[in-house]
Amino acid sequence: xxxxxxxxxxxxxxxxxxxxxxxxxxxxxxxxxxxxxxxxxxxxxxxxxxxxxxxxxxxxxxxxxxxxxxxxxxxxxxxxxxxxxxxxxxxxxxxxxxxxxxxxxxxxxxxxxxxxxxxxxxxxxxxxxxxxxxxxxxxxxxxxxxxxxxxxxxxxxxxxxxxxxxxxxxxxxxxxxxxxxxxxxxxxxxxxxxxxxxxxxxxxxxxxxxxxxxxxxxxxxxxxxxxxxxxxxxxxxxxxxxxxxxxxxxxxxxxxxxxxxxxxxxx
Amino acid sequence: xxxxxxxxxxxxxxxxxxxxxxxxxxxxxxxxxxxxxxxxxxxxxxxxxxxxxxxxxxxxxxxxxxxxxxxxxxxxxxxxxxxxxxxxxxxxxxxxxxxxxxxxxxxxxxxxxxxxxxxxxxxxxxxxxxxxxxxxxxxxxxxxxxxxxxxxxxxxxxxxxxxxxxxxxxxxxxxxxxxxxxxxxxxxxxxxxxxxxxxxxxxxxxxxxxxxxxxxxxxxxxxxxxxxxxxxxxxxxxxxxxxxxxxxxxxxxxxxxxxxxxxxxxx
DNA sequence: AAGGATTTGTTCGTATGTATC
DNA sequence: GGATACATACGAACAAATCCT
Numbered sequence: 001x002x003x004x005x006x007x008x009x010x011x012x013x014x015x016x017x018x019x020x021x022x023x024x025x026x027x028x029x030x031x032x033x034x035x036x037x038x039x040x041x042x043x044x045x046x047x048x049x050x051x052x053x054x055x056x057x058x059x060x061x062x063x064x065x066x067x068x069x070x071x072x073x074x075x076x077x078x079x080x081x082x083x084x085x086x087x088x089x090x091x092x093x094x095x096x097x098x099x100x101x102x103x104x105x106x107x108x109x110x111x112x113x114x115x116x117x118x119x120x121x122x123x124x125x126x127x128x129x130x131x132x133x134x135x136x137x138x139x140x141x142x143x144x145x146x147x148x149x150x151x152x153x154x155x156x157x158x159x160x161x162x163x164x165x166x167x168x169x170x171x172x173x174x175x176x177x178x179x180x181x182x183x184x185x186x187x188x189x190x191x192x193x194x195x196x197x198x199x200x201x202x203x204x205x206x207x208x209x210x211x212x213x214x215x216x217x218x219x220x221x222x223x224x225x226x227x228x229x230x231x232x233x234x235x236x237x238x239x240x241x242x243x244x245x246x247x248x249x250x251x252x253x254x255x256x257x258x259x260x261x262x263x264x265x266x267x
Numbered sequence: 268x269x270x271x272x273x274x275x276x277x278x279x280x281x282x283x284x285x286x287x288x289x290x291x292x293x294x295x296x297x298x299x300x301x302x303x304x305x306x307x308x309x310x311x312x313x314x315x316x317x318x319x320x321x322x323x324x325x326x327x328x329x330x331x332x333x334x335x336x337x338x339x340x341x342x343x344x345x346x347x348x349x350x351x352x353x354x355x356x357x358x359x360x361x362x363x364x365x366x367x368x369x370x371x372x373x374x375x376x377x378x379x380x381x382x383x384x385x386x387x388x389x390x391x392x393x394x395x396x397x398x399x400x401x402x403x404x405x406x407x408x409x410x411x412x413x414x415x416x417x418x419x420x421x422x423x424x425x426x427x428x429x430x431x432x433x434x435x436x437x438x439x440x441x442x443x444x445x446x447x448x449x450x451x452x453x454x455x456x457x458x459x460x461x462x463x464x465x466x467x468x469x470x471x472x473x474x475x476x477x478x479x480x481x482x483x484x485x486x487x488x489x490x491x492x493x494x495x496x497x498x499x500x501x502x503x504x505x506x507x508x509x510x511x512x513x514x515x516x517x518x519x520x521x522x523x524x525x526x527x528x529x530x531x532x533x534x
Numbered sequence: 535a536a537g538g539a540t541t542t543g544t545t546c547g548t549a550t551g552t553a554t555c
Numbered sequence: 556g557g558a559t560a561c562a563t564a565c566g567a568a569c570a571a572a573t574c575c576t
Contacts, residue, residue: 026570030544033491037481056560067546072561080347080492081478088561089554099475104526204527208366209476209494209519211348214304224300225347227476227494252476259371259526260471293551297563323541334565339542355542356572540574551563 023064032073035064039074040083043094052094054084080225082253099256100158104231108202109189123186126165126219127153128179130172137169140234140245148172152179155219162220163254168246175243188244197237200244205233209252220251227252288331299340302331306341307350310361319361321351347492349520366523367425371498375469376456390453393432393486394420395446397439404436407501407512415439419446422486429487430521435513442510455511464504467511472500476519487518494519 023034039047039054048054057075061068075092078084085095129151138145150170156163170178174195181191192200212226220228228249235244250257290301306314306321315321324342328335342359345351352362396418405412417437423430437445441462448458459467479493487495495516502511517524 032544070545077491081480086561088552089559091560101473106527202527204525206368206523206525207474207496208523209496211494214300224344225492227478229474229476256473256475258471258473260373260469299563325541337564353542354572356540356574358541538576541572543571544569549565553561555559
């Protein structure tokens with residue numbers, strides 16, 4: 001009470017507030033970065049109560065003795081890292097982490113691999129068109145550049161959450177009408193069967209990661225700054241002929257890729 | 268250029284400047300995002316001359332008819348994406364892209380896989396210690412929790428640029444002194460041989476991606492907001508016994524992971 | 535070698551838009 | 556409909572790194 005009365009008498013100077021939290025100016029480290037580090041530490045120590053809700057920006061700004069902008073910069077950095085999630089009008093929350101495992105190997109079948117992890121998984125055809133092969137697609141499918149190819153844009157969802165978005169190319173001279181079979185069956189494997197392809201293998205997969213662009217944000221319902229894993233792959237039939245060249249963008253905060261047998265957990 | 272001449276004659280009102288560049292206010296898309304998109308497009312069209320240097324923030328702000336802060340926000344987003352690189356006192360530059368291919372498979376050997384892509388590759392031991400196994404490490408290595416393990420922290424560089432940083436755990440009762448052999452030979456494979464392990468396989472690899480934390484930034488010399496690929500893997504000897512459990516953080520803007528045969532290029 | 539000019543980085547203050555409760 | 560809280564944008568000032576004369 002004495003304390004509060006004291007505060008009531010005069011406002012604490014900025015320098016005093018800074019000393020309280022260990023934030024230092026002109027230290028070579030930007031204030032927002034110091035604050036971001038403190039918040040990250042603080043989360044483990046229970047900052048952001050039972051509901052994961054962080055104190056308001058104003059409250060944090062006062063606590064650290066800085067302007068609200070400086071706190072915002074720190075929060076933005078943590079949102080980028082995936083540690084926090086900010087919701088306009090509601091507040092800022094600690095983002096809990098967990099990921100689906102997406103197996104990758106010669107016999108990769110997207111749906112089968114996820115079947116035992118989620119209740120409702122489906123792959124939806126967003127768009128298709130017949131067009132001339134780009135240099136990349138032609139090389140991968142072993143076609144002449146400019147040869148006709150079928151392009152499919154598909155979206156994969158698990159339990160209602162978007163998981164990945166794929167752009168696939170097929171040799172149009174061999175798989176004309178493929179999209180119809182895919183639409184009816186909802187399965188790439190089943191559609192192949194209609195063209196006499198009883199089995200197929202994944203010959204190669206190249207994995208990289210980048211920030212989501214505006215198209216990714218929209219389709220995968222991600223927050224700006226989110227990360228997508230990009231898997232570029234080639235499927236071949238039993239005779240080793242390329243049948244599908246695809247680029248899949250995967251929401252990195254929802255999925256991890258698994259190469260080889262059942263994998264150990266994270267360190 | 269027409270644009271600049273126009274500006275020379277008389278100052279353009281803000282609304283006019285916006286019309287010139289296609290930037291629209293109250294369009295539901297933030298100005299800084301529109302500007303970021305335009306800069307990204309512009310790079311392909313030669314924005315950022317021969318030396319890759321972008322116009323100054325002030326120049327861009329005038330061109331787009333916005334405040335310097337708005338341009339800075341756009342530039343920061345592109346720096347996050349790895350498209351640009353900003354240097355205090357010098358300018359902002361287009362960041363050229365190219366990635367090493369890092370093969371992943373049962374017979375993965377980091378050094379060998381990269382040998383034909385870079386001139387100077389080396390793996391350096393940063394730190395080691397003997398400690399009690401965490402739950403994860405114990406489970407992966409099939410040891411009792413708390414059993415003694417050897418932890419190695421290594422840094423891998425190619426042509427002088429940091430590529431990846433790994434934390435590996437070994438059964439201390441079997442591989443005591445492993446770090447000495449690794450230090451002398453600079454090779455994990457060679458160190459294994461000293462313990463009678465003539466061959467080993469990668470049983471599984473789990474791949475995810477996240478934003479680099481401060482430790483990653485420091486060791487891999489990354490910019491804040493950069494992405495790291497995280498590969499958690501388990502190596503086993505010829506008898507199938509686990510011998511090494513590792514978590515590797517890989518600079519995503521420098522490396523892509525390759526599963527299966529030689530992969531096609533990006534879409 | 536010194537010092538001013540240039541350019542990016544940080545901070546504060548303020549105003550307004552927009553989404554949520 | 557009003558209050559609250561996050562999002563965007565602008566202006567000013569100064570710091571820090573680099574460049575140039």
